[in-house]
Amino acid sequence: MRVERVISDENDSFPVGMRVLAVDDDPTCLLLLETLLTKCKYNVTTTSQAITALKMLRENKNKFDLVISDVHMPDMDGFKLLELVGLEMDLPVIMLSANGDTKLVMEGITHGACDYLLKPVRIEELQNIWQHVIRRKKFDRKDRDGSGSQDKPYIDSSEAAGLGNVDHNGKFNKKRKDQNEDEDEERDENGHDNEDLSTQKKPRVVWSVELHRKFVAAVNQLGIEKAVPKKILELMNVENLTRENVASHLQKFRLYLKRISCVANQQANMAAALGSVDSTHLRMGTMNGLGNFHTLAGPDQIHNAAFRSFQHSGVLRRLNTPAGVGISGLPSSGLVQLSPVQNLGNTSTYQRKLQSFVIPGNHNANILQGMPMSLEFYQLQNNRAASHVGQFPSVDNTTVLPVSSISGSLIDAGCSNSPLLGVTSNSLLLEGSSQLPTLHASNLRDSVSGFPNRSTLSDFTSIAPASNQLHGSKADIQDQAFPISCNAGKIISSAPQDWNAPKKDAPYQSNVPSCSINSLRAVNGDMAQLGQCLDQNNPIFNRNVGFDFVDPLSIKCSEGENLAMEPSVIEKEGYLMVQPSRQGIYIPDNEGENFAMEPSVIEKEGYLIVQPRRQGSYIPGNLGSLEDLASAMTKQDHDKGKPTDGDFGYNDYSLRTCI
Amino acid sequence: MERNPIRRQLAIMRQSLFDQGHVDEQFVQLEELQDDANPNFVEEVVTLYYRDSARIILNIEQALERKPFDFRKLDAYMHQFKGSSSSIGAKKVKAESTLFRECCKSGNGEGCMRSFQQLKKEYATLRKKFGAYFQLARQAGPVETASRPK
Numbered sequence: 001m002r003v004e005r006v007i008s009d010e011n012d013s014f015p016v017g018m019r020v021l022a023v024d025d026d027p028t029c030l031l032l033l034e035t036l037l038t039k040c041k042y043n044v045t046t047t048s049q050a051i052t053a054l055k056m057l058r059e060n061k062n063k064f065d066l067v068i069s070d071v072h073m074p075d076m077d078g079f080k081l082l083e084l085v086g087l088e089m090d091l092p093v094i095m096l097s098a099n100g101d102t103k104l105v106m107e108g109i110t111h112g113a114c115d116y117l118l119k120p121v122r123i124e125e126l127q128n129i130w131q132h133v134i135r136r137k138k139f140d141r142k143d144r145d146g147s148g149s150q151d152k153p154y155i156d157s158s159e160a161a162g163l164g165n166v167d168h169n170g171k172f173n174k175k176r177k178d179q180n181e182d183e184d185e186e187r188d189e190n191g192h193d194n195e196d197l198s199t200q201k202k203p204r205v206v207w208s209v210e211l212h213r214k215f216v217a218a219v220n221q222l223g224i225e226k227a228v229p230k231k232i233l234e235l236m237n238v239e240n241l242t243r244e245n246v247a248s249h250l251q252k253f254r255l256y257l258k259r260i261s262c263v264a265n266q267q268a269n270m271a272a273a274l275g276s277v278d279s280t281h282l283r284m285g286t287m288n289g290l291g292n293f294h295t296l297a298g299p300d301q302i303h304n305a306a307f308r309s310f311q312h313s314g315v316l317r318r319l320n321t322p323a324g325v326g327i328s329g330l331p332s333s334g335l336v337q338l339s340p341v342q343n344l345g346n347t348s349t350y351q352r353k354l355q356s357f358v359i360p361g362n363h364n365a366n367i368l369q370g371m372p373m374s375l376e377f378y379q380l381q382n383n384r385a386a387s388h389v390g391q392f393p394s395v396d397n398t399t400v401l402p403v404s405s406i407s408g409s410l411i412d413a414g415c416s417n418s419p420l421l422g423v424t425s426n427s428l429l430l431e432g433s434s435q436l437p438t439l440h441a442s443n444l445r446d447s448v449s450g451f452p453n454r455s456t457l458s459d460f461t462s463i464a465p466a467s468n469q470l471h472g473s474k475a476d477i478q479d480q481a482f483p484i485s486c487n488a489g490k491i492i493s494s495a496p497q498d499w500n501a502p503k504k505d506a507p508y509q510s511n512v513p514s515c516s517i518n519s520l521r522a523v524n525g526d527m528a529q530l531g532q533c534l535d536q537n538n539p540i541f542n543r544n545v546g547f548d549f550v551d552p553l554s555i556k557c558s559e560g561e562n563l564a565m566e567p568s569v570i571e572k573e574g575y576l577m578v579q580p581s582r583q584g585i586y587i588p589d590n591e592g593e594n595f596a597m598e599p600s601v602i603e604k605e606g607y608l609i610v611q612p613r614r615q616g617s618y619i620p621g622n623l624g625s626l627e628d629l630a631s632a633m634t635k636q637d638h639d640k641g642k643p644t645d646g647d648f649g650y651n652d653y654s655l656r657t658c659i
Numbered sequence: 660m661e662r663n664p665i666r667r668q669l670a671i672m673r674q675s676l677f678d679q680g681h682v683d684e685q686f687v688q689l690e691e692l693q694d695d696a697n698p699n700f701v702e703e704v705v706t707l708y709y710r711d712s713a714r715i716i717l718n719i720e721q722a723l724e725r726k727p728f729d730f731r732k733l734d735a736y737m738h739q740f741k742g743s744s745s746s747i748g749a750k751k752v753k754a755e756s757t758l759f760r761e762c763c764k765s766g767n768g769e770g771c772m773r774s775f776q777q778l779k780k781e782y783a784t785l786r787k788k789f790g791a792y793f794q795l796a797r798q799a800g801p802v803e804t805a806s807r808p809k
Contacts, residue, residue, distance in 0.1 A: 028708040028743040035692045035700060072738065098742035120685045120746045123692075
């Protein structure tokens with residue numbers, strides 16, 4: 001194999017003198033990295049702060065060729081830096097970490113890292129990083145240069161070496177292999193491709209609906225496994241489309257498919273696990289505004305999650321019915337899975353707590369109330385009209401809750417590190433973002449009226465219904481208003497000792513007019529996304545999907561905005577349980593307000609599973625199955641050491657309900 | 660074979676560091692980075708490590724004093740500590756950090772404490788050994804990893 005150096009415009013002896021920016025908060029590692037890079041004859045600049053690095057990069061976009069960054073940094077998440085650099089400067093970024101978990105690596109990929117190295121870094125691994133620069137330049141150059149073909153800069157051996165370095169994750173390898181294969185193919189066509197491309201000087205390709213349709217048709221024809229850009233291109237037979245365009249589009253498409261399949265799997269799992277639960281669960285149909293249940297991780301507990309009441313009647317009704325599990329107010333018989341609450345406590349405690357659950361007036365037997373809402377399975381009543389459930393950004397690690405029609409809203413809690421599950425109608429929206437707006441108890445409190453005695457509000461993290469039709473489209477969600485019908489359910493929580501959240505009395509409003517819930521806020525970074533919950537290995541969702549729900553409820557965890565909804569809210573430890581008011585919402589018959597049922601609660605791994613149990617009413621699933629499900633869905637990953645785990649729920653989050 | 664007795668002793672010390680499992684392959688990498696341009700590289704890195712990691716150790720200690728344990732935080736600290744320890748090739752210390760993290764993951768507070776005690780011991784032992792080693796190295800003059808004709 002010949003090793004050829006590409007003559008770069010900047011430096012004739014490339015890769016010698018390649019300008020690398022190294023970022024690592026650990027001085028030992030940074031020094032080591034610097035020395036290693038210098039030994040590789042690169043031109044190294046170091047900084048221990050991501051912010052400084054960004055500044056340097058922004059000052060002069062041409063100052064560096066490559067960035068190497070640690071994943072865990074105090075001032076900014078490495079992945080965030082990665083994204084920013086990729087977006088703003090379009091430089092190749094290599095991630096570095098002592099943690100080589102598949103999940104992390106996957107996250108690196110989805111954030112656009114061109115490589116992921118494990119500490120301690122060896123010099124051999126660094127010797128080949130220049131390939132990333134070339135690779136990127138190559139595509140640019142193709143468009144820019146009119147000159148003839150370039151000699152292939154890559155060599156199989158170097159690529160292989162590169163591949164070899166990344167053996168943490170088989171998938172990663174495979175991806176690179178694909179890339180490499182593509183590159184190899186390209187190598188052959190390079191000769192005449194260059195001329196074609198250079199003459200065309202194509203601008204960015206816009207993937208129109210038509211084009212995408214052709215693309216999908218081609219992929220389907222070939223079969224997703226065998227779909228390679230070259231063949232797709234041939235099948236599509238579109239002028240002025242390059243293999244690279246197809247390749248990058250294919251990559252995105254694959255990610256999308258994975259996301260979808262995760263949701264589907266999730267639902268299947270839920271269905272399976274639920275067992276005794278009404279079979280209509282997992283129906284993703286209409287989802288009314290389901291708030292977000294999120295299990296907040298983080299030391300400061302869960303922030304308020306506003307649980308929005310569901311608009312339609314029957315949302316709460318669920319509680320009463322045998323199938324009534326989960327959040328009342330979930331009209332449809334969908335299942336709402338909540339991200340597992342971190343610590344599944346013993347149910348007995350919760351049961352106690354639930355006892356004093358009072359539902360004034362229309363009993364929005366909001367299960368959420370005080371119940372450890374492991375909104376893991378919420379059965380939504382079938383017959384409930386389902387309004388759309390807005391999609392809430394889900395925090396990573398939260399599972400997707402399949403919610404059929406859920407009217408009302410779920411609390412969406414957004415806090416840094418709080419996973420927020422978004423419930424959306426027909427789709428699970430997962431947002432990964434570290435700042436998930438949450439409904440503060442205070443917010444809810446203000447907006448909720450009329451509850452005489454609520455001692456605490458529990459915040460619920462969002463429930464992300466997993467919908468079959470999980471679309472990632474923001475559009476769907478954004479337009480949905482989740483009426484929150486809060487009824488004057490009163491939630492009384494006996495303050496359990498472990499509730500250290502400030503107990504607030506939430507003035508619950510009865511008959512809250514529906515409020516749209518736009519609680520989905522893009523949560524940055526840390527929020528698990530639905531996809532993530534579905535598939536632990538799929539951190540794809542962990543991205544800011546830029547959900548911008550306009551939330552009249554102004555759910556924002558850090559802002560004491562008024563939550564325009566009037567759900568009955570239980571706030572505790574950052575969990576906000578809202579009892580949707582009963583406007584036409586289901587209210588348990590015995591309206592005894594006392595939701596004296598003792599929901600069995602399974603709190604596990606940050607997921608709160610609430611099984612409201614009405615005397616004699618059906619207890620959905622048995623705890624066992626819920627637990628199983630919860631455990632199946634949860635995967636604890638403490639390694640990550642940061643909230644954005646691909647797990648369901650946040651580890652630190654314990655959802656407690658106090659009743 | 661080193662003719663110089665100091666050098667010889669240095670070589671023996673070095674070998675024992677490996678044999679006793681205190682350092683691993685990564686340490687060799689550090690040594691290889693040391694050259695004329697960077698004659699005291701290894702010592703510099705190790706010194707830096709001890710300085711910086713002392714801070715982390717302190718943080719962990721403080722965190723362990725607060726009950727209940729914040730496992731996530733502990734784990735995060737230890738992750739950081741493990742990263743630097745592995746960068747200098749501190750094998751035993753690194754192994755102990757892994758154990759500690761496992762305890763964090765499983766919420767085993769007792770285990771954490773025990774593991775941490777052990778870790779501190781290894782950490783201190785290694786520091787002493789390094790201290791002696793580098794002192795000797797300074798006496799011996801530039802340490803060469805590759806044999807070079809005098």
